[in-house]
Amino acid sequence: MAASDKIExxxxxxxxxxxxxxxPNGSCIVIKPNLCTSKKGIGVTTxxxxxxxxxxxxxxxxxxxxxxxxxxNSDSSATVAFNRLGYAKWAGSAGVKLxxxxxxxxxxxxxxxxxxxxxxxxxETLLFMDYFVSxxxxxRHAAERLTGIWKNQYGCIPDKNVRLDMHPFMSEVLFDLNSxxxxxxxxxDARVCLEGSGPIEGxxxxxxxxxxxxxxxxxxxxxxxxxxGKARKVPSISFxxxxxxxxxxxxxxxxxxxNKEIALRYISRMQYLLYRLGMWTRRRxxxxxxxxxxxxxxxxxxxxxxxxxxAGGKLMPTTFGLKTMWxxxxxxxxxxxxx
Amino acid sequence: xxQVRVGVIGCGGxxxxxxxxxxxxxxxxxxxxxxxxxxxKLLVIQQKFNFPKNKSFTDYTKVLDLKDVxxxxxxxxTQTHAEIALKAIEAGKHVFVEKPLSVTVAEAEAIxxxxxxxxxxxxxxxxxxxxxxxxxxxxxxxxxxxxxxxFGEVHSESLIVKPEEGILLDYGVHLIDLLCWYLDDSKVxxxxxxxxxxxxxxxxxxxxxxxxxxxxxxxRIGVFFLEGYSSWSASDRYVxxxxxxxxxxxxxxxxxxxxxxxxxxxxxxxxxxxxxxxxAVQEQLPLTDAAYREEMHDFIQSILQDRKPIIDADQGLMxxxxxxxxxxSIAEKKFVKVNx
Numbered sequence: 001m002a003a004s005d006k007i008e009x010x011x012x013x014x015x016x017x018x019x020x021x022x023x024p025n026g027s028c029i030v031i032k033p034n035l036c037t038s039k040k041g042i043g044v045t046t047x048x049x050x051x052x053x054x055x056x057x058x059x060x061x062x063x064x065x066x067x068x069x070x071x072x073n074s075d076s077s078a079t080v081a082f083n084r085l086g087y088a089k090w091a092g093s094a095g096v097k098l099x100x101x102x103x104x105x106x107x108x109x110x111x112x113x114x115x116x117x118x119x120x121x122x123x124e125t126l127l128f129m130d131y132f133v134s135x136x137x138x139x140r141h142a143a144e145r146l147t148g149i150w151k152n153q154y155g156c157i158p159d160k161n162v163r164l165d166m167h168p169f170m171s172e173v174l175f176d177l178n179s180x181x182x183x184x185x186x187x188x189d190a191r192v193c194l195e196g197s198g199p200i201e202g203x204x205x206x207x208x209x210x211x212x213x214x215x216x217x218x219x220x221x222x223x224x225x226x227x228x229g230k231a232r233k234v235p236s237i238s239f240x241x242x243x244x245x246x247x248x249x250x251x252x253x254x255x256x257x258x259n260k261e262i263a264l265r266y267i268s269r270m271q272y273l274l275y276r277l278g279m280w281t282r283r284r285x286x287x288x289x290x291x292x293x294x295x296x297x298x299x300x301x302x303x304x305x306x307x308x309x310x311a312g313g314k315l316m317p318t319t320f321g322l323k324t325m326w327x328x329x330x331x332x333x334x335x336x337x338x339x
Numbered sequence: 340x341x342q343v344r345v346g347v348i349g350c351g352g353x354x355x356x357x358x359x360x361x362x363x364x365x366x367x368x369x370x371x372x373x374x375x376x377x378x379x380k381l382l383v384i385q386q387k388f389n390f391p392k393n394k395s396f397t398d399y400t401k402v403l404d405l406k407d408v409x410x411x412x413x414x415x416x417t418q419t420h421a422e423i424a425l426k427a428i429e430a431g432k433h434v435f436v437e438k439p440l441s442v443t444v445a446e447a448e449a450i451x452x453x454x455x456x457x458x459x460x461x462x463x464x465x466x467x468x469x470x471x472x473x474x475x476x477x478x479x480x481x482x483x484x485x486x487x488x489x490f491g492e493v494h495s496e497s498l499i500v501k502p503e504e505g506i507l508l509d510y511g512v513h514l515i516d517l518l519c520w521y522l523d524d525s526k527v528x529x530x531x532x533x534x535x536x537x538x539x540x541x542x543x544x545x546x547x548x549x550x551x552x553x554x555x556x557x558x559r560i561g562v563f564f565l566e567g568y569s570s571w572s573a574s575d576r577y578v579x580x581x582x583x584x585x586x587x588x589x590x591x592x593x594x595x596x597x598x599x600x601x602x603x604x605x606x607x608x609x610x611x612x613x614x615x616x617x618x619a620v621q622e623q624l625p626l627t628d629a630a631y632r633e634e635m636h637d638f639i640q641s642i643l644q645d646r647k648p649i650i651d652a653d654q655g656l657m658x659x660x661x662x663x664x665x666x667x668s669i670a671e672k673k674f675v676k677v678n679x
Contacts, residue, residue: 107617108616128484129604
């Protein structure tokens with residue numbers, strides 16, 4: 001950790017304290033900032049200056065690397081965000097490519113062990129990248145309490161409507177996404193955080209920290225611990241910790257920082273509970289949509305097979321059939337709209 | 340709007356299931372004539388597609404005589420392909436001929452030569468190339484995603500084979516075309532092959548082919564007849580390419596690609612990982628229907644845009660030459676150079 005006004009010096013020091021980041025020469029490195037809106041606002045989107053400092057660090061450590069900055073459409077088009085937030089103007093001279101992954105070619109990745117997703121649309125830029133660096137801010141989020149690195153990967157779903165549909169399953173979907181896009185290096189830019197309801201609306205609050213980690217979950221666990229006392233209060237972090245992605249007690253902290261606690265205002269408890277209740281209800285709705293689709297699949301199957309053969313285990317073991325049905329009801333294709 | 344006026348010669352399974360519906364779905368195509376030697380079959384097709392009787396013939400030459408027809412689709416048994424194609428070209432028609440182009444190399448050469456002289460389009464129906472997963476995989480190969488390929492393999496177990504043709508002529512040609520297309524930076528230099536059949540003198544049911552390409556790439560084709568099997572789910576069918584930086588395995592007719600790229604994040608995390616083209620709703624869903632549609636679309640567009648079809652007569656001839664060398668290798672039990 002480092003706190004300094006000199007961004008590049010602070011970031012380089014923080015990266016080195018976290019063990020450094022030295023990809024092999026000629027690697028393809030993808031940087032994922034958080035550009036969820038094109039509106040200029042401190043603490044809402046990733047500051048270009050910290051991305052510049054990271055690119056300079058990578059250029060100093062590895063030669064001939066292809067550096068691509070990616071973002072998907074969200075509150076506004078990622079292309080517009082790149083333009084308005086200054087990325088487009090800088091990228092050409094810096095030899096960095098900008099990629100709106102919502103416009104990228106995609107393939108559908110099969111997730112045989114996905115917690116909530118059966119398949120995921122993967123932009124080809126992310127399919128072929130060698131190293132992945134995630135840069136995020138700490139922001140309040142109405143339904144999630146806090147967001148940071150772990151939630152930043154949510155923007156890797158190229159279709160923003162699918163992202164909206166999957167909100168009720170945020171914890172499991174983030175788990176699946178981070179298993180696919182496990183950041184080789186994570187940077188939390190907490191020089192300014194966002195308090196209020198977030199993640200776009202809120203009040204910037206200067207904190208003055210830059211945190212780096214080789215484990216994206218550990219980065220959030222530590223940072224959220226500073227805000228909430230316990231990172232487990234954040235549902236998606238709690239879910240990931242339960243699944244063993246990181247051991248909160250084993251996180252080693254190096255560097256110096258003065259602010260051991262970060263106070264960020266939040267919405268009222270009643271508002272938070274209502275958001276969570278909304279998510280819980282929408283989950284049931286999505287299950288019902290899948291059940292409806294399943295009836296259609298069964299009706300289709302009955303065109304070729306008799307019900308007795310389907311139900312009696314002649315075509316496949318009954319337990320396998322039930323497991324498949326359960327999977328079809330409870331898991332989703334992050335490539336299709338459900339509403 | 341410019342239109343292509345088409346006659347279909349041979350109304351068997353593939354015409355009924357794929358070519359006729361696909362032609363009817365093309366907005367710039369007018370189906371002008373049908374022909375089949377079997378009158379009963381012709382009647383069924385007329386009724387199914389509500390096609391007028393006076394434009395249906397049991398003699399294909401009547402289709403060739405029609406001035407309203409400028410293009411013919413030949414979907415007859417393989418032995419008749421060359422004869423019909425040559426007559427159609429002579430009549431100035433563009434020709435789509437189902438695979439293979441012909442039975443012998445000499446026939447294929449005659450088709451290529453006469454098509455050049457008559458300045459008509461000839462396309463051969465190797466529809467596997469139009470399966471979306473193969474097109475994606477080919478793009479990855481071309482853009483060096485797995486480095487430089489050094490080995491290519493096609494393995495296919497089929498539940499059907501025409502006994503009078505043998506598995507190589509009936510189905511192996513697809514695999515030869517596909518492997519050569521995947522590795523099209525080089526040409527087949529020499530082949531060695533083994534085959535087996537259950538009766539003396541009968542056509543082969545199983546075959547293994549080894550190939551060496553001009554730039555040193557090695558190839559292997561395995562094609563087997565699963566006689567007595569009832570479910571296609573038992574059949575294993577894939578294309579595999581090994582490169583210096585990774586490898587990919589593509590399901591032959593299904594939508595999946597299993598991919599590994601040395602050093603990439605996803606390969607480091609997941610090892611070889613499986614994905615599908617966007618739009619494939621279910622693993623192992625056959626994409627061949629869409630491939631037939633794409634294939635016919637390309638042929639029609641090649642006529643309208645006056646360009647070469649993706650699989651032209653030269654490609655068909657190349658496959659025949661490789662097949663000829665394979666058959667010679669089986670007969671003479673030795674490596675045979677391919678004269679491309």
